[in-house]
Each structure stands twice: as C-alpha cells, then as structure tokens.
Amino acid sequence: MDPMESSGEENIVEESHKLVDSLDKLRVSAGSSSSNFKKKPVIIIVVGMAGSGKTSFLHRLVCHTFDANKRGYVLNLDPAVMSLPFGANIDIRDTVKYKEVMKQYNLGPNGGIMTSLNLFATKFDEVVSVIEKRADQLDYVLVDTPGQIEIFTWSASGAIITEAFASTFPTVVTYVVDTPRSTSPITFMSNMLYACSILYKTRLPLVLAFNKTDVADHKFALEWMEDFEVFQAAIQSDNSYTSTLANSLSLSLYEFYRNIRSIGVSAITGAGMDDFFKAIEASADEYMQTYKADLDKRKAEKEQLEEERREKEMEKLRKDMESSQGGTVVLNTGLKDRDAAEKMMVEEEDDDDFKIEEDSDDAIDEDEEDEEMNRFYV
C-alpha cells in the first residue's frame, strides 16, 4: 500500500484506525486464547437505558456474590459516574480521566464519554490478560457500562470490549429494564426491539432483568411475552394505535421472547437474585454449546478474509506497477530478498503523483467501487 496515501488517511481517521488495529490484534489473539478457553469466570455485561438502575443492580450483584460465597470481580466501564456504591477491581476512571479528555479534545459530555471508552478499548487486551491470570480464582466478572446505552452498544469500542470478552470467556449480556416505565405496551415493545437489536449485534445469550419490581411488578411483562394475543389487545386499547406493523412486530417479538430468559429483580430489596444467577448459569452453558463452536468458525472466516484482502492488495500493487513502469516486476511478499524490496519501495514513490491524481475528489466518480452506488445518486 502506498505509504503516503495511508498516512493521509490516518490523519483523518486516526482514532478509528487505532481501534480497528486493536480489534485485529484481539481477533488474532482470540485464536490462541480459544485453545486455552476458560469455562470460568462467566462475564456478565450489564447494559440498559439511562436510569434503569444498572449501577444499583450491579451493586446488588456484588453483595449477593459476596454473601453466597461466589467469587466476583468488578469492572467499571462508566467514565463519567461520580461515585460508585461498590468497589471496582478495575475502573476505567483510574486509566482515563473523563474531564481531562473533554478538555483536551474539546468535546461535549457525550463525546467525552465516547472518547474515554475509545481510549480504554485500545488497552483492553491488558484487562483481559489480568482476568485470564486470575481465571481459576473467579466465578463471575461483573461489568458496569456507561449510562447511555448507545455508547456501549453502538460504538466500535463497545464492540471491541464485548468481542474481547466473548472470545476468551463465556459471556452473557444482561439487559436491565426499567419496569415501571415500560408499562405502556408501545414503550414495552420499543424496549424489547432494542433488546432484540443487542441480541443480533453481540450474538451472545441475553438475559432480561426487569428491575424495580418493588415499584411495579413485572407480571404484566411476562404475560405479554407469553401470550401475544393479550399483548395485541393491550396495544389496541392504548390510544387508537391500530397498525399492522405493530401486530407483525409483536409476532416477531414472540419468537424473540422464547429465546431469552427473563427475571424480575429488585436492586433495592434483593429480590430475584437466585433466579438471576440460575439464568446466568443456563446462559453460560448455552454459550459453551453454541457460541464457542462459532468462535472457531469466526476465526477461520477472519483468516480467510485476511488472505483475500492481502491478495487483492497485491493484485492492485501489481497492476499499478505494471501500468506505470511498463516492465515486469518481481514481487516479494517477504523481505527475504532485500534488493527487490527496496526496488518496490522506489517504484511506489514514483507512483505517488499518479496515485494522488487517482484519489482526488474529481476522480471519485470514476472509482470502480462506486459504480454500485451510482443508482442511488441522482
């Protein structure tokens, strides 16, 4: 690849390249660690809407593991939380100072949290190795995520962190639901659709924790999940929302509910803890049966894609060198033959002018890749 071209791109998307590199690094190491795959500890990643009670719920989990003589390890990924009611073994705030990040990068609060998480994600392989070293002494790793759910579920860093865990340990995602706020059927459906999106994004077992059952019992939710006709009736009686889409969605969601475990919990009273951990254990077993096998497949896929990409790049290089030099060039993928490698470098530099012209904005229209996009352009 042309060194000048790549440095230009890096200036623009420097951070995301760093993240992609981290992801690559993690995936490569996933290959080696999946052979040392651990059955313990089980990683529990707690996600949920702002205000659903993630941190309180996590606090309750910490207390419960302690009381039940289960060995827990706590990881806090929320860089902006003021104070935690529990002690975290690993805390993002020790490594990344959120307010400093905001100042240094001149960002608002959301940007600050996102960037803090990005910075932490580049070092995440270290976190995984720390946990790996202690794996025999731990039963559960409890992970608290940032307040705003998208910062974790729809970001590159969130994906990296999830993948890093999932490729080394059995990982279960717990989606905390604000039960009192979900009593309207449309809001409930909206919430469940979001949970479904997390299932497809992470492809990990999902446990729904209906929190705040001390305020509102989650029985209505269980009823809606078990019998979609009851749910459809509830929708129709709510306003005049009659829509075939809502009905179709409720049918799809019915299939969703059958594949996840739902537990009513209360962080305040401690209700539901035993059932919750039973669900976690069952999900961890599910993980070992299905996702672990998939891991090896994913690793093979990744290697194949790498091979294809490498071949494409070499083909490109070959074409460019032929068209600019006119002579035959001996290509070397390794540096065994130093002279040939140096020759390649020199030829790349000669190509600079030619290449820059290709990449200028005016030439974008001629770019082959975009031909597919052309039908979307007027």
Next chain:
Amino acid sequence: MRYAQLVIGPAGSGKSTYCSSLHQHCETMRRTMHIVNLDPAAEVFNYPVAMDIRELVSVDVIMEELKCGPNAALIRCMEHLEDSLYNWLDEELENFTDDDYLVFDCPGQIEIFTHVPVLKNFVEHLKKNSFNVCAVYLLDSQFVTDVTKFISGCMVSLSAMIQLELPHVNILSKMDLLQDKSNIDEFLDPEPRTMLAGLNQRMAPQYAKLNKALIELVEQYSMVRFTPLDLRKERSIKYVLSEIDKCIQFGEDAEVKIKELDEDMGQLEL
C-alpha cells in the same frame, strides 16, 4: 401546508453533520430550509439555527436546578418541551409561513423515544398545525458490516419508529468513511433468502424461527430499506433529499400553483 423532517438516530450517527450539509446544499439550490435544534445538550453548531430548544430550556440549567446528572436532565428538558407545546412552540412556529420546510435536529439518546412520549406528542402537535412530517433515521454505515448487524440496525430504527408512527426514510450515513463498499450493497436492496441464510449461519440454531420472522418483516415492510449517504457527493445529498421529499409529499402543492398560473395566463390570452 408546511413540511418537517425529524432527524433521529443514535449518538454519533451524523445527524448534525447531515443537517449542516443539507442546509448548504439547499442554499446552493436556492431552496429555503430552516434548521431547528431540539437537542438541549448541544453545544456547537455548524449550521445557522432558526429555532433553538435551548432558548426554552437547557441541560446545564436543569442539572443545576435539580442537582441531577446529564441523562436525567435531558429527560426533564424533553418533558419541559412537552409542557410548552402550546405556548413556546406555537409562538416560534408562527415565524414560519406556508411552504416552509423545517429540519429538526433531535437528541441521540434512545431514551427519549422509549421512556417518554414527548416526541410522539411533539409530532402530533406539528401535524395539528398542518405540517407534513417524516422521520429521517440515520445509522452509521461503518457498523453495518454483516447481516446480523444490519438486522440489529433495523431493530433500533424500529424501536424509535414504533413510537412516532411517521413515514420515514432510513439513511446509512458516513458512506465516505467506508473503505470497503462491496458489503453494503446487499443491505441496500435486501435479498431476503440470502439474508436469511446469512442470519441462520451466524446465529445459534435456536434463533431460526426468529430469523425467519425478522426477514419476513424486512420483506413486508420496505420501511427497513436504507439509502446510502456520502456527504462528499452532491448527487448523493440530492438523491436523499428527493427520497425525503417524496415521503413528505413536498412539491405537490407547488405543482398545483403552477397550474393555476397557466390557467390565469390562458384566460389573459383569450
């Protein structure tokens, strides 16, 4: 008849950038478009703001008043907006006349759709004030790298849409940042059978029925189709705008007016 676009999507999907590019594009096309900021926590704008929720309420003020964090403050701000629909909003809307086109830049947090009915009521209020409204949902194309992530994106879009009950256009943003565009093509025009095969391959076997149900949903409702947006290209912005105009039925009134003029001319000639 007035027109409104509600620009929504996860934080960081490119909503504000889209609004400013759209504004620039319309300026060069000599088309009037007014951008409204509905994000009480926004700080910097790359576009001229015609109406700003921060004149009514802002996150900083609420955080101080109620001594709460940014998330709770945002919800509180939106609830405040809901209470002010008939005074503040109506007053502001009087500044815009017939045929005016407004673009509302909304906050990114999904909680404002799932936890409070404010945006739904906001939309109802606009409609009552003779606005044709459509939702423009932005998703970062860099995340749609395989079929499971595509379905995930559809679900997120639906979870917001289900509350709004609006016609909408889904946009895959930041296409200019996408290095390998060949994957994207299959999601822009989803071929259901291929997608289902892809889902079954990537998800655990117990999800087969769910995969099928979701693909049928995608097939039945074209509302989960995505349009790519590359902000470097005028043509791309133009195409997206034309899709939204269709959705909003913009320009249909204008055609009628031209016809009336012709009739008048015809009469004069006679």
